Amino acid sequence: MKSRMPYPGLRPFTRDENHIYFGCDDQVGDLLEKLNDHRFIAVVGPSGCGKSSLVKAGLIPGISLGFLDQRIESWRIAVMRPGTQPMKNLCDALCHPDVFNSDEGHNIHKRPLMLATLMRGPSCLKTVCQENKMPEKTALLVVVDQFEEIFRFRREFSIDQAEAFVNMMIHSVRQDDIPIYVIFTMRSDFLGDCALFLDLPQIMNDSQYLTPRLNREQLQSAIEGPASFFGAEVCPKLVNVLLNDMGHDMDQLPVLQHALMRMWVIATDSGLDTLNLDLYEKIGTLRHALSNHADSVYNHLEAHHQKIAEILFKALCQVSSNRQDTRRPVSIADVASIAQVHARDVIDVVNQFRAKD
Numbered sequence: 001m002k003s004r005m006p007y008p009g010l011r012p013f014t015r016d017e018n019h020i021y022f023g024c025d026d027q028v029g030d031l032l033e034k035l036n037d038h039r040f041i042a043v044v045g046p047s048g049c050g051k052s053s054l055v056k057a058g059l060i061p062g063i064s065l066g067f068l069d070q071r072i073e074s075w076r077i078a079v080m081r082p083g084t085q086p087m088k089n090l091c092d093a094l095c096h097p098d099v100f101n102s103d104e105g106h107n108i109h110k111r112p113l114m115l116a117t118l119m120r121g122p123s124c125l126k127t128v129c130q131e132n133k134m135p136e137k138t139a140l141l142v143v144v145d146q147f148e149e150i151f152r153f154r155r156e157f158s159i160d161q162a163e164a165f166v167n168m169m170i171h172s173v174r175q176d177d178i179p180i181y182v183i184f185t186m187r188s189d190f191l192g193d194c195a196l197f198l199d200l201p202q203i204m205n206d207s208q209y210l211t212p213r214l215n216r217e218q219l220q221s222a223i224e225g226p227a228s229f230f231g232a233e234v235c236p237k238l239v240n241v242l243l244n245d246m247g248h249d250m251d252q253l254p255v256l257q258h259a260l261m262r263m264w265v266i267a268t269d270s271g272l273d274t275l276n277l278d279l280y281e282k283i284g285t286l287r288h289a290l291s292n293h294a295d296s297v298y299n300h301l302e303a304h305h306q307k308i309a310e311i312l313f314k315a316l317c318q319v320s321s322n323r324q325d326t327r328r329p330v331s332i333a334d335v336a337s338i339a340q341v342h343a344r345d346v347i348d349v350v351n352q353f354r355a356k357d
Helices: 015-020 025-038 051-064 086-094 104-118 124-131 159-174 188-196 200-207 216-229 236-246 250-269 277-283 285-299 303-316 332-339 343-354
Strands: 040-045 074-080 138-144 180-187 208-210 317-319 325-327
Touching: 015 051, 015 216, 025 040, 025 051, 025 200, 025 208, 040 051, 040 159, 040 188, 040 200, 051 074, 051 138, 051 180, 074 086, 086 104, 086 159, 104 124, 124 138, 124 159, 124 180, 138 159, 159 180, 159 200, 180 188, 188 200, 200 208, 216 236, 216 250, 236 250, 236 277, 236 285, 250 277, 250 285, 277 285, 285 343, 303 317, 303 332, 303 343, 332 343
Parallel strands: 040 180, 040 208, 074 138, 138 180
Antiparallel strands: 317 325
């Protein structure tokens, strides 16, 4: 289902939002060419530069439309994050109805068998494809989003499982019996950790894609295109101010999308079909749009939910060795344990901050 909101806010674009994903046609073309040459790509860049959006809303739709290999007639696309159980998460992604198992009842019984097969060795992703009778002229694409979780969580699960997963990905793209393609997205500050795994540095060097900074014209397209798709517009003065306020900081892309989303919500509520400078000032500009919105949500929470919110945001922030604040993934269960509340209470707080208005 196509999104009815032209700007996703802080989250990445999804596969279903290609119609509102503008400004990255050149990058998508480069990725298609590189993936065709190597069957593996590591899309690398700093946090917030748009890696996941580029793959999910740009590259995957291009692949699905047949722009990669004309000999392949259909694609099975499994999207996953490694987390603390990369093999299980791979199995879950392969069990998605659009990949191998469309019958839910059958899926429940087959999932443990598939996981056992995957755990047998590096060639067993190919085995899973064969056991599931993947048709001729059909290819499998495995997208491993936020691959750096392999390094971040390596203390929480067996290093052997991490090595088994990495070895399987490498073996799968090097074999020629089944067309298997693999894409990693990874934060650039974890590049040095790749040396922990045999053969990973080599394959990364051969087919790494450093996410480029959007130029002014591309950013303008990303601002104007989505609104135009919905029959609205962004006034030229606002576009110019946004471009100047963005500067060359790719980390600001999620903040830009959040600011545009907030302006869109206010504009539609007010019956306006143009985003303008008055709306931009109302949300606090790029500098304060996010903090103003967060403060507003926080101030409307009940006291016990405010306490949970404080614990949540502290848990999500990690100070790096160079004294920079970086994002740290944390589970609902962990926050609930720290706050000594039920998981449902944490989810309620998260949903308040996720709401568009």
